[in-house]
Amino acid sequence: MKPQPDGRKARGEKRRAEIIDAALRVIERDGVAGVTHRTVAVEAGVPTTSTTYHFSSLDDLLIATLISCARDMATEVYWMIDRARSRGSRGAEEVAGLLAEALGPRRGRTMAEYELYLLAARRPELRPAARRWLDVLTSMVRHDDEVAFRVFLAGIDGLLIQGLIDDEPPSAEELRPVVDYLLKPR
Amino acid sequence: MKPQPDGRKARGEKRRAEIIDAALRVIERDGVAGVTHRTVAVEAGVPTTSTTYHFSSLDDLLIATLISCARDMATEVYWMIDRARSRGSRGAEEVAGLLAEALGPRRGRTMAEYELYLLAARRPELRPAARRWLDVLTSMVRHDDEVAFRVFLAGIDGLLIQGLIDDEPPSAEELRPVVDYLLKPR
DNA sequence: TTTCTAATGGGACGATCGTTCAGGTAGTTT
DNA sequence: AAACTACCTGAACGATCGTCCCATTAGAAA
Numbered sequence: 001m002k003p004q005p006d007g008r009k010a011r012g013e014k015r016r017a018e019i020i021d022a023a024l025r026v027i028e029r030d031g032v033a034g035v036t037h038r039t040v041a042v043e044a045g046v047p048t049t050s051t052t053y054h055f056s057s058l059d060d061l062l063i064a065t066l067i068s069c070a071r072d073m074a075t076e077v078y079w080m081i082d083r084a085r086s087r088g089s090r091g092a093e094e095v096a097g098l099l100a101e102a103l104g105p106r107r108g109r110t111m112a113e114y115e116l117y118l119l120a121a122r123r124p125e126l127r128p129a130a131r132r133w134l135d136v137l138t139s140m141v142r143h144d145d146e147v148a149f150r151v152f153l154a155g156i157d158g159l160l161i162q163g164l165i166d167d168e169p170p171s172a173e174e175l176r177p178v179v180d181y182l183l184k185p186r
Numbered sequence: 187m188k189p190q191p192d193g194r195k196a197r198g199e200k201r202r203a204e205i206i207d208a209a210l211r212v213i214e215r216d217g218v219a220g221v222t223h224r225t226v227a228v229e230a231g232v233p234t235t236s237t238t239y240h241f242s243s244l245d246d247l248l249i250a251t252l253i254s255c256a257r258d259m260a261t262e263v264y265w266m267i268d269r270a271r272s273r274g275s276r277g278a279e280e281v282a283g284l285l286a287e288a289l290g291p292r293r294g295r296t297m298a299e300y301e302l303y304l305l306a307a308r309r310p311e312l313r314p315a316a317r318r319w320l321d322v323l324t325s326m327v328r329h330d331d332e333v334a335f336r337v338f339l340a341g342i343d344g345l346l347i348q349g350l351i352d353d354e355p356p357s358a359e360e361l362r363p364v365v366d367y368l369l370k371p372r
Numbered sequence: 373t374t375t376c377t378a379a380t381g382g383g384a385c386g387a388t389c390g391t392t393c394a395g396g397t398a399g400t401t402t
Numbered sequence: 403a404a405a406c407t408a409c410c411t412g413a414a415c416g417a418t419c420g421t422c423c424c425a426t427t428a429g430a431a432a
Contacts, residue, residue, distance in 0.1 A: 008399050008408050015409085031308060033219060037390065047411050052391060054409095111307050114347075118304065121297050121350040122217060130351045147367045151337075154344025154364070161300075161343055164307040165316045178340070181333045186372055194378050194429050201379085223420065233381045238421060240379090 016054045019044050023065040028108030032115045035062055063126065066116040070129040073113055077133045081140050093172075096179045099156070100172035103163040114161060144185065155182045202240045205230050209251040214294030218301045221248055249312065252302040256315040259299055263319045267326050279358075282365045285342070286358035289349040300347060330371065341368045 022044030026035050037058060041048045055061040080098055084091040102110045120130035134153060143149050159178065163170055208230030212221050223244060227234045241247040266284055270277040288296045306316035320339060329335050345364065349356055 006400070006408080011399095012409060031304070036388085038388085049392090049411050049413095050409090053411090058390065111304060114300075114304055114307075117347055117351060118217070118297060118300055121300075124353070127351045127353065134348070147363050150364050151341055151367050154342075154348060155337055155340045156344065157347055158340025158343035158345075161303055161347060162320070162340060165303060165313045167310070167313065177333050178336050181337050192378080192430070197429095198379060222418085224418085234420095235381055235383095235422090236379090239381090244420065 012054070015046065015050065019046065019051055019054055019061070020065050020068050023061055024069055024112060027065065027069075027112040027115060031111070032062065032119065035065075037061075062119075063123075066112075066119060066126065067129045069109075069112055070116060070132045074132040074136045077136050078140070081137070090183060092176065092179050092183050095156070095183070096172045096176045099159055099163070099175050099179070100170065102160060103166075103169040107164070107169065110160060111164060114164070148185070152182045198240070201232065201236065205232065205237055205240055205247070206251050206254050209247055210255055210298060213251065213255075213298040213301060217297070218248065218305065221251075223247075248305075249309075252298075252305060252312065253315045255295075255298055256302060256318045260318040260322045263322045264326070267323070276369060278362065278365050278369050281342070281369070282358045282362045285345055285349070285361050285365070286356065288346060289352075289355040293350070293355065296346060297350060300350070334371070338368045 019040060023035060023040045026039050026043050030039075035058070037051045038048050040061065041051050044051075051061060055064065076098075080094055081091070084094040087094075116126065116130050120126035137153065138149075141149070155178070159175065205226060209221060209226045212225050212229050216225075221244070223237045224234050226247065227237050230237075237247060241250065262284075266280055267277070270280040302312065302316050306312035323339065324335075327335070341364070345361065
């Protein structure tokens, strides 16, 4: 890694990243429907033409944003598993806590993630990104029971998407027995 | 029920229903993002102003469409349970078949349903509609085990949304063991 | 028949959209 | 120094958007 290959490119990539961050905030707040060159530019505090310069089209910006979101999600899953292992836990408490957090303070982010799901349903090129956190989980944990593991993955997604349409987000305590059931071997 | 209270209103409501049907087809094909007064009007074969006459705003049209979609979904769930009961089945085969159908021939409709979910996540007034099929299921089946039932509901949703980002839709045979696991008492 | 009302549809207005362009700035290379 | 390149940005273009206006049609009520 060279420290300064090109100061101009470094600044450019930094701004590009800032635009992606701003776009993600717009998605969290208003959904994919709220993403325009102008709303993202205002959110990022840059002129409108800056978003068209760094992304060849609005679609490019949207795809880059959701892929970035998916990478963050996969990273979080990775560290959650790592944390649970270091405690020698089976993970039920960690999973219930993460779900409650995803449906509470991080609700906007969770909605953005499911908008990625739906976008990936219509655009095959986004599917690897949308499956990323599933792949991380699949590759990290031991599969004693293939079917039980698939049920676990589906259960997580179902609890999240159903939690999004609850009138108020469920607490970790409410989710705990369901997660326990999902993780309990038989 | 009077046969003809007003011929004009009858025609009006018929056209209103046709517009909703057209809007649903647009959502299935292009997603909520593809819904505009003009695209829906073209799909329905009516002039643009007709959609603005029957719906006070585009938002009203979108909401009416997704509520209609949710009602259809609830009706289907109702009859699926009824059919399974009349066969004396526990429903595993019916559920697996319904999932495969939802992810295969009826993929567009399924995507539309999950766009309703996400819209409901942002608009509390849509949540009762989005929860409707869950409520139908909850009210119709016996709850021996509350937690197991919640796992079942979450599992269905998770299998559907994950099936939407598979490269090719899973078959009923592939889904069967997972559904069996979800339904098996313990 | 006359009057009233709901539905219809052609046309257009202002707003906002994605995108382009051309000039300007600043860091890199020769 | 000059030449080059990458980034930046104000301004504007054409397309499309939601919505409104107003004349017309047709069924209901008088």
